[in-house]
Amino acid sequence: MPETKKNNAVLDFKCLEENCKGVVKFNLNELDVEDCQVLCPECHRPYEFDAALTDKFRKLANLVAALRDAEPILGSANVAVTVPGGEVKVPYVLLLTRLNTMITLDFGEKKVDFHVLVEPSSPEVFR
Numbered sequence: 001m002p003e004t005k006k007n008n009a010v011l012d013f014k015c016l017e018e019n020c021k022g023v024v025k026f027n028l029n030e031l032d033v034e035d036c037q038v039l040c041p042e043c044h045r046p047y048e049f050d051a052a053l054t055d056k057f058r059k060l061a062n063l064v065a066a067l068r069d070a071e072p073i074l075g076s077a078n079v080a081v082t083v084p085g086g087e088v089k090v091p092y093v094l095l096l097t098r099l100n101t102m103i104t105l106d107f108g109e110k111k112v113d114f115h116v117l118v119e120p121s122s123p124e125v126f127r
């Protein structure tokens with residue numbers, strides 16, 4: 001599969017297996033909706049995502065795609081964050097691309113924190 005720079009959104013989470021330090025990673029855009037399974041790189045425990053979870057991943061992928069599409073306007077939008085001594089402006093696009101976003105989803109009986117890593121489509125976005 002050729003590597004596409006576009007819409008590269010990687011999710012990772014810590015393996016749920018006790019004593020396993022593996023981090024399971026997968027690309028949101030490479031998820032096959034019909035057969036959604038990833039393996040832990042350490043213990044090879046398979047993780048299957050049910051329809052509800054897969055649906056959330058798909059929504060997340062859509063969100064990432066929408067953000068990607070909106071980059072030209074997001075690049076000039078800022079979020080004002082109040083800090084002691086004033087206010088700083090954080091470019092909106094950084095919120096989802098540069099900072100690690102975390103999403104907590106129900107995975108079977110457990111709540112699992114998924115880290116979302118979104119690569120900027122090009123370095124010029126952050127001039």
Ligand SMILES: [Zn+2]
Nearest residue numbers: 015020040043
């Ligand atoms: Zn594992």
